[in-house]
Amino acid sequence: MGVLGWWYRRRLRRAMQFPFWDGQKVRRADGQRLWRRWRAKQELADPLLLKKLQENDPEATEQYLAALAETFEVERYDAVSGRGLMDGELLELAVRFAQWIEKKKAPAGR
Secondary structure, X not given: OHHHHHHHHHHHHHHOEEEEEOOOOEEEEEHHHHHHXXXXXXXXXXXXXXHHHHOOOHHHHHHHHHHXXXXXXXXXXXXXXXXXXXXXXXXXXXXXXXXXXXHHHOOOOO
16 A cells, blocks of 8 residues: 555544644544543533523533543633633533534535
8 A cells, every 4th residue: 555555544543533732733533532531421411401591500511521632632711820721721622522523424425
């Protein structure tokens, strides 16, 4: 296969990586591993917690955001150091990941 095989494997690997901003730099993570982590986190799919989120429950919001940060292995924003993702950025990351997953699940040519 040579150069063509190397190029194809590189493109395939890159297609399976999810790129995101971690508050300091752009990172790439194994999308399948992130998806497994997402599904393993009960807080991200708990219907009671999601209902409380819709009701703007502060404790539920903190619990959900902490679960997101842990799933993506990112820091939450710290005003002292100026590092990490703010709550809105963390929620945006979750939305972008969900969109990325849906795109990967779609049949080719769609």
